[in-house]
Every structure is written in structure tokens, then in C-alpha cells.
Amino acid sequence: MRLSLGGGIMFEIVKNDTKTRARVGTLTVPHGGKLLTPAFTMVGTRAKVISLEPNDLVRTNTGIVISNTYHLWRGLGERLPEFKGLHTVMGYDGVIATDSGGFQVFSLGFGREHEVSKIGFFPEEEKTPGFLSDLFLQIRIWLGIKHSRNSVRVMPWGAYFKDENYGDERSVFLNATKSIMLQEKLGADIILAFDECTSPRHGRHYTKWAMKRTHRWAKKCLAVKSNPNQLLFGIVQGGAFEDLRKESARTIGSMPFDGFAIGGSLGNSKEDMYRVLEWSMPYLPDEKPRHLLGIGQIRDIFEGVERGIDTFDCVIPTREARHGAIWTYDGRYDVTKGANKNADVPLAPDCACPACASGITRAKLHELFKNKDREAGKLATLHNVYFFNDLMKSIRQAIMEDRFSEYKEAALSRIEKKK
């Protein structure tokens, strides 16, 4: 199955797994980058994957990176008009995506204020907020009550950000039109619709209102988008509520987007998350690429692929690397722990990543972390990024050989095995 999306962009499904919805595809973009999917997108929020240089992306087999419209826009400020485009600025020929800033509507607003993530895990006894609670929340936001130092006011027509991190006391405004204009200026291959992310702390009513906004904004994004060399992905919302998710997937899935992403609250557990995928995926056209936003952990990747997801993005490989967590096919370990002080062994057995290839040992990396040497974060990032890319490669290979389910079980039992 081959789908031309215009402007030299093409998505082709090379192989469908016979037992699951997993598939291997290729995404071709004008820059000559050909991305094999399922793929993991490394997060390079400010046009840079933290700790890595452009060459490192190639060395770690990174095929796709996602930057962030909100942070680039705020960070560039007056310098935005001179911005040369992400491929030039990053010195990277792979596929580049930009998030719309929609996530920051949540992460810098409600998420920050309530210290919650898009995935829940709050105690069962804390009930899902009811109608009145949602209504008060919405009114509070609209009136700007508790609109303190860092906050976001989501209005029907867009969002006002007050963000002292950029040394600006004034509110700045971002909406669908502006996000698309910015993303066209930034010049990524894949751009995302402007949306509002919610969390498990939002009740069904607020989630529905946010979803409706997202749908209106999605339509606006499609109407405003003009660059044929960029793919525009629509984002499904609806939280972890079955009817809302289905409604959102149906609505967004029927719009003429080039691809789709699943965003927003994924519930209160992994089971919730996988259910959300099952509710959504049937409405998202098989012939188009499908992305799962902000996920994930190793198991989530397998479960996502199994349900037909083509691309993922997550900060786990890079952030956890900087925090000392090393990923391997035998699971994760913390290299800063004392147990690694004298471990003169590679970070992972038979690893071909640039860090391991340079001969770094656990003991040496441990020491670098203890000395707060910046090289530590870089080496760990090189390793983790390579590992995640390698894992995706293994997954693709398994699908090609029609043994995805077997591979999933074998790999997960090893990776999640308690040591």
C-alpha cells in the first residue's frame, strides 16, 4: 500500500503483521530522508537533542526528531525571522517534526499547577472530577483566577501563556493559526495541529470541552496550512473516556490530515492507555501514518506497535540518560549506584553504540556522573538513543519476519525481568 501525500512525501506500508495490527512502513520526505517505521522519535525541544551533536544523531541511527514550536518561538523571540529552518539549524537530514505548542497549554498550565502528568496514577479514592468541579475549573481558567506567575489561560480562541522562564512578564498568545504559521517558518517535515492536552485529573466534562476546542482548532489548522512540503497531523483527544475518544478519533480521523497523532490523557494506568488506543485506532485510516504522542516506556512501545502505531516520541531515552539510567535488553539500571563503582564491564553486553564502542565501562561512566562531568550525560544519551533505535529496528525486523508477537513476549520478559 503506497500513499502519496504530495510534495514528494510518501508513506508506504511494506508489511502488515498477520496476527496483530503492527506494520512496517517507510515515510519519505522531500529532504531525502526515508524513515522506516515503527520508529522512535527523539525529542529535541529547542532544535537540539540535549547532550547530542548533529553527528551523534546519525551515529545513533536516529531517523526522526521532534522539536517544539512553543519553546523555539519563545526562545528565538526577535530572532525568529532569521531562522533558517530546522534542518539547517540542526544540521540534520533525517525527518524532523514539530509539536504545535498544544502540549505546553497543558504542561505549563494545569499540569504544572497541579503537578500532574498526562498519565495519571492517582489514588482510586480520588474521584474523577464531576460536572461542577469541571465547570468551576473552566470558569476559573477563563476568568484568569489564580493566574499566577506561570500559568496558561485556555480560551475558546487560543491560549495565553505567562512564562517567566523567558523573562517576559506579559502574556503571549498562541492559537491554531499562529502555531501553523510558526511551524511553517520552522520548516519541519511533519507538523502537528494545535490542540489542548488534558490529564486524568480533568473530569469528562472539561475533557469534552477541551476536545471540542481541539476539533475546532484542527479544522483551523487544516484551513490555514499552506506549505505542501510539510505533513500536517491531526491530534485525537478525548481523555480516557470511551465515547469521547471514539468521537474524537472519528472526527479527527475523517479530516483530511496527512497523518494522525493520539494525544492527551491516556488514563490512570497502562491498561487505560492501551484501551484508549483500541478505541481510537479503528477510526484512523490505515494507509496514513499514526503517531503516539509522548510515549513511551518499552512496554508501551510494543503495545502501541501491536495496535498499529507507526511512530512514538518520548523524552525517556534522553532525560533518563542524563539522570543516570541506562537502558539495555536486560532492563534499566542506574549507573550512578555504588554497585557500578568498580564494574569494569560495558554499559550493555555486545552493544555497538558510540559510547560502548569507545570503550566506556560502567565504572568509568559512574565516575563521570559522580564528578558531574557533562560527558556523562552525553555518553549515557548516546547509549540510550542508540538502544531505543536498535529496539525499533528489532521490532521492524520481527514484523517483517512475521514473528512480532513472539518477539514482543521474549523481549519484554527479558527487559522487565526483576533483577
Place this chain on the structure above:
RNA sequence: GCGCAGGUGGUAGAGCGGUCAAUUACAACAGACUGUAAAUCUGUCGCCUACGGGCUACGGAGGUUCGAAUCCUCCCCUGCGCA
């Protein structure tokens, strides 16, 4: 030998009569991290505990006091200065 300054929990270093098992930092240990506000954050960190509390602790030994890491005496040790 004389003079001065000191000896506090793994380390550094607060405290200078009660609210001190002792601020804080580092180390150690455990945990978290899911469209990056994050090379970050959280917890434990004398011993025992039925988590109410109990016990032993601020160089050593005495003493003053209702009460001492905090005041006094002697001893031991360290650093600096003078011999």
C-alpha cells in the same frame, strides 16, 4: 615550654544553657522521570521500635545547674605564632 585558635554525626561545617538526635551542604542509600519548566526531583540517612516512643550521643573525666553540644576544672589531641 609559653601564647592563641580549635576538637560536633561518613566528611565539611552550623549551633554556644532548655524548643537539639542536633540547621545546612556533600557523600551514601532508595525511588521517580511517558508530545522536556528538568544534567532534575523525592525520600531515608545514631541505635531499637508494637511508630506512641525508648536508648546512647557533640574529644575524655569530673563539676555547676531543675536542665549542658553549649558554663567551669583537669586531662588528651590538632593547627598557628613565639621560644
